[in-house]
Every structure is written in structure tokens, then in C-alpha cells.
Amino acid sequence: MIDFLKDLWGFMKERKKFWLAPIILILVLLGTLIVFTQSSAVAPFIYTLF
Numbered sequence: 001m002i003d004f005l006k007d008l009w010g011f012m013k014e015r016k017k018f019w020l021a022p023i024i025l026i027l028v029l030l031g032t033l034i035v036f037t038q039s040s041a042v043a044p045f046i047y048t049l050f
Helices: 002-015 020-038 043-047
Strands: none
Touching: 002 020, 020 043
């Protein structure tokens, strides 16, 4: 996983694609939120946000 992150950072740094960082961060955060809410008592409260 660390190698993948290093390769991704190297790609963004070399090609000047720093605008990809916020998109990737938001996708990771939404994915984490979905995984967290599948088996949690907080799920009904999270679903009301969307």
C-alpha cells in the first residue's frame, strides 16, 4: 500500500496533477464512511445527512 501511495505521489508531482489529491481524498473519506455505517448504530443518523 505504501508503494502505491509513493507511486501516486510521484505521478502527481511529475505531471503536475495536484488537483487529483482532493478528489482522491474525498473518495477515500466517502468509502470509509460507507464501510463504517454498514455495521454501526450510527447508520440511521448518517443516512439523514444524504
